[in-house]
Amino acid sequence: xxxxxxxxxxxQAGMQIAVSLREDGFEGSVTIVGExxxxxxxxxxxxxxxxxxxxxxxxxxxxxxxxxxxxxIVVIPSEKVVSLSWGAExxxxxxxxxxxxxxxxxxxxxxxxxxxxxxxxxxxxxxLYMRGxxxxxxxxxxxxxxxxxxxxxxxxxxxxxxxxxxxxxKNVTVVHSRDRLMSRAVGPVVSDFFLEAHTKRGAKVLLxxxxxxxxxxxxxxxxVELQDGNVIPADAVMVGIGVAPRGELADQLGLExxxxxxxxxxxxxxxxxxRVVACGDVAYLPHPLGGEGMVMLESVQNAVDQAKLxxxxxxxxxxxxxxxxxFWSDQADLKLQxxxxxxxxxxxxxxxNLDEDKFSVLYYKNGRIIAVDAVNDVLDYMAVRxxxxxxxxxxxxxxxxxxxxxxxxxxx
Amino acid sequence: xxxxxYISPDGTETTLEARVGDSVMETAVKNGVKGIVAECGGSxxxxxxxxxxxxxxxxxFDEMGPLEDDMLDGTAAERLPVSRLSCQLKMREDLDGLxxxxxxxxx
Ligand SMILES: Cc1cc2nc3c(=O)[nH]c(=O)nc-3n(C[C@H](O)[C@H](O)[C@H](O)COP(=O)(O)OP(=O)(O)OC[C@H]3O[C@@H](n4cnc5c(N)ncnc54)[C@H](O)[C@@H]3O)c2cc1C
Ligand code: FES
Numbered sequence: 001x002x003x004x005x006x007x008x009x010x011x012q013a014g015m016q017i018a019v020s021l022r023e024d025g026f027e028g029s030v031t032i033v034g035e036x037x038x039x040x041x042x043x044x045x046x047x048x049x050x051x052x053x054x055x056x057x058x059x060x061x062x063x064x065x066x067x068x069x070x071x072x073i074v075v076i077p078s079e080k081v082v083s084l085s086w087g088a089e090x091x092x093x094x095x096x097x098x099x100x101x102x103x104x105x106x107x108x109x110x111x112x113x114x115x116x117x118x119x120x121x122x123x124x125x126x127x128l129y130m131r132g133x134x135x136x137x138x139x140x141x142x143x144x145x146x147x148x149x150x151x152x153x154x155x156x157x158x159x160x161x162x163x164x165x166x167x168x169x170k171n172v173t174v175v176h177s178r179d180r181l182m183s184r185a186v187g188p189v190v191s192d193f194f195l196e197a198h199t200k201r202g203a204k205v206l207l208x209x210x211x212x213x214x215x216x217x218x219x220x221x222x223x224v225e226l227q228d229g230n231v232i233p234a235d236a237v238m239v240g241i242g243v244a245p246r247g248e249l250a251d252q253l254g255l256e257x258x259x260x261x262x263x264x265x266x267x268x269x270x271x272x273x274x275r276v277v278a279c280g281d282v283a284y285l286p287h288p289l290g291g292e293g294m295v296m297l298e299s300v301q302n303a304v305d306q307a308k309l310x311x312x313x314x315x316x317x318x319x320x321x322x323x324x325x326x327f328w329s330d331q332a333d334l335k336l337q338x339x340x341x342x343x344x345x346x347x348x349x350x351x352x353n354l355d356e357d358k359f360s361v362l363y364y365k366n367g368r369i370i371a372v373d374a375v376n377d378v379l380d381y382m383a384v385r386x387x388x389x390x391x392x393x394x395x396x397x398x399x400x401x402x403x404x405x406x407x408x409x410x411x412x
Numbered sequence: 413x414x415x416x417x418y419i420s421p422d423g424t425e426t427t428l429e430a431r432v433g434d435s436v437m438e439t440a441v442k443n444g445v446k447g448i449v450a451e452c453g454g455s456x457x458x459x460x461x462x463x464x465x466x467x468x469x470x471x472x473f474d475e476m477g478p479l480e481d482d483m484l485d486g487t488a489a490e491r492l493p494v495s496r497l498s499c500q501l502k503m504r505e506d507l508d509g510l511x512x513x514x515x516x517x518x519x
Contacts, residue, residue: 018443042453059434064442071444300453328457335479337457378479382459382486389519409484 004027005314006093008081008102008249010034011301012042013280013310014109015062018073020311029064030073031101033093035080038133039065044300046136048330049159052167053140060133076101086250090277091253105275105314108250108263109307112243112281112298117152121214126241127237128219142236146170150224150234152211154181156286158240159194162203163331170392172203173232175224182200185327187342189361190373191312193354194331243298245282262296267320269310277313278304289388291341299327320374324388333357336380339385340371351402352377360368362399369394382406414508418445421516430503436512437498447514450458452490454499460518461498466511470494473501489515 005021007014017031034040041060049055068075079095084106084285094102114129116122126142127136139161149165151158154176165172180191181198198205206226215231223231245262256264256272258332269277269285280303281287284294288302297306305323306372312319326339334357345363352359360380364372372384383406387394391412398409413429418440420426422457430439440448449460456479465473473496476484482492498512 044453044455048455056433058431061442065442067442067444301451304451320456328452328455330455335455335457376479378457378459378482379486382483386486 003105003106004101004103005030005106006091006101007032007109008084008093009109009111009246009280009282010036010040010075011111011303012040012062012300013111013307015040016107016304016307016315017277017279017311018068019063019071021314022071022073025190025310026311026315028104029222031076031103032073032077032099033076033081033095034080035096036132037078037271038136039063039075039077041133042300043132044328046133047130047157048164050136050162051140052164057133058059063136065347072125081249081388082186084249086253087246101357106253106277107310107314108247108271108278108282109303110246110249110282110303112245114239115242115244117211117214117239117241119211119213119378121216124214124216125219126216127214129239130161131243131360137234139238143168148233148237148303149173149236149238150232151238151240152177152224153240153242154205154207155240156182156367157182157333158238158325159198160329161238161240162198165200166198167332168200171233172211173224173234174198174205175209175211175232176205179208181205181207182329185338186336186373187345187348187361187363189348189350189354190336190375193359193375194334194336197334197357199330203346206378225315237382238306245274245296247282250278258294260284260296264294266316268313269306269321270313277287277310279303279310285321286340288321289341290323290375291343295341297325299325301326305388316359324385327383333376335376337374337381338372339381340369340388342371345370346370347396349396349399350379351399353402362396364396367393367396369396382405382412386410413503414503414510416503416507416512418447418475419511420447430507432501432503432505435499436463436501436503436510439503440498440512445514447450448498450499452479452499455459456480456483456497456500458489459497462487462489462515463496463498463516464492464494464513464515465496465501466513467494467516469507469510470496472507476500487515489519490518509515
């Protein structure tokens with residue numbers, strides 16, 4: 001009897017599970033079903049090079065169609081899984097076209113959806129989100145007609161779009177509800193730096209401002225009204241206020257979910273039913289560096305690394321997930337790179353020169369390095385990432401001298 | 413379409429047709445050539461796409477930018493004069509016959 005492994009969600013994580021299953025020698029059938037009309041592709045360029053017109057659609061593809069054929073990976077695009085159930089011998093997934101797909105083991109890699117605005121005017125034409133290729137294409141199709149763009153949310157995606165829009169000389173206003181940019185992921189020094197950097201490059205960045213409603217004319221957005229009554233003119237509103245994991249399907253199998261809707265997994269990427277794994281943006285997972293508690297990690301790194309492990313777990317492996325989280329963001333000529341998780345740091349060391357757009361911030365807890373944020377400073381980023389991966393330290397007192405190369409002062 | 417041959421650390425050769433404009437990294441990864449990891453998908457952010465360009469071709473590529481230069485100082489495998497990050501090398505018609513040695517370690 002052929003063993004069927006079904007992967008629901010054809011994104012970064014889903015593709016990687018399929019590839020890893022084959023690399024690990026699995027000989028049964030592997031099927032990826034995804035609702036998008038495109039095969040698996042990478043999202044990071046959508047708000048960067050692709051939006052800027054420096055990369056085309058084909059370049060986003062993660063693998064060529066022939067690769068899947070050669071590796072006996074069946075990819076079913078344009079179909080959404082609407083129900084999942086277990087029978088006595090195997091499970092069955094049903095898609096929105098009525099197709100039934102049997103499985104003995106299941107991977108849920110359904111990713112996340114952008115959080116939507118709910119205020120008045122939220123459904124006006126010109127209110128846009130940025131998750132998939134279709135979203136990016138919609139923004140690109142309107143690009144030439146946009147003079148005033150308002151970005152809601154000063155996180156990575158919002159700021160990347162803002163930077164591209166400035167490059168094209170559009171009037172850009174970023175409205176952020178918190179007191180500093182990218183506050184969930186980077187430290188205050190970096191937030192402040194980017195506030196100044198975007199302002200210097202011509203964007204208007206408003207902190208601690210909330211929108212109350214969107215104005216429109218003939219069904220199309222024309223402005224964003226803030227709590228203080230000000231109305232910012234807008235031909236387009238780009239909303240980047242975070243994502244909501246798409247964990248709904250898990251309920252049909254009675255799997256445990258977190259408060260935010262994510263699917264709870266253990267350090268093997270297994271859900272509360274060991275026949276089912278989940279990974280990527282949809283998973284709520286134990287801290288991958290042995291820290292306390294559970295985390296959400298919305299990154300290519302986590303999607304890929306956790307998927308590799310999930311494939312092993314599907315094949316009976318007992319390895320535990322251990323990985324140094326890392327992430328990057330390109331904003332104008334600034335490459336921001338982060339490694340580790342800075343939550344709970346009690347000391348920081350700033351290296352390099354903020355005025356020259358090249359510096360790094362090292363974060364410490366109890367004298368040990370736990371994370372780095374680097375701007376145009378690849379060497380510091382790489383040195384810290386390596387040290388974290390090897391479980392080593394970079395003593396703060398030595399690191400404080402910017403002239404010293406970090407890789408020369410690594411200790412155990 | 414130009415052809416490019418990848419030589420793995422164990423000597424295995426794989427020759428592929430490349431799409432003009434795709435990078436040397438993309439051509440390898442999309443076809444499933446192992447050894448070029450490319451964790452960041454070509455954003456010049458990971459240095460896991462390190463290759464040694466065949467000496468006959470090294471001058472045919474644009475000079476590297478400062479970022480790539482820095483990244484190459486931090487690669488896992490030894491940096492050689494012909495070291496490049498393959499995500500920064502775009503394929504062109506006149507690169508037909510290109511030979512690329514994949515670095516033995518990427519992490
Ligand atoms: C604009 C943008 C920029 C980004 N930039 C970066 C960056 O610079 N660096 C970085 O590390 N990360 C970045 N990310 C995050 C990164 O892309 C994600 O973390 C990663 O794609 C997560 O992979 P995934 O497979 O979990 O989810 P996804 O890639 O979202 O894949 C999930 C797929 O499942 C499909 N699906 C969902 N439900 C169903 C269903 N019921 N039936 C069938 N299919 C279904 C979805 O349509 C989707 O195609 C960015 C994301 C975006 C949107
Ligand atoms: S693919 Fe990451 S640096 Fe080349």
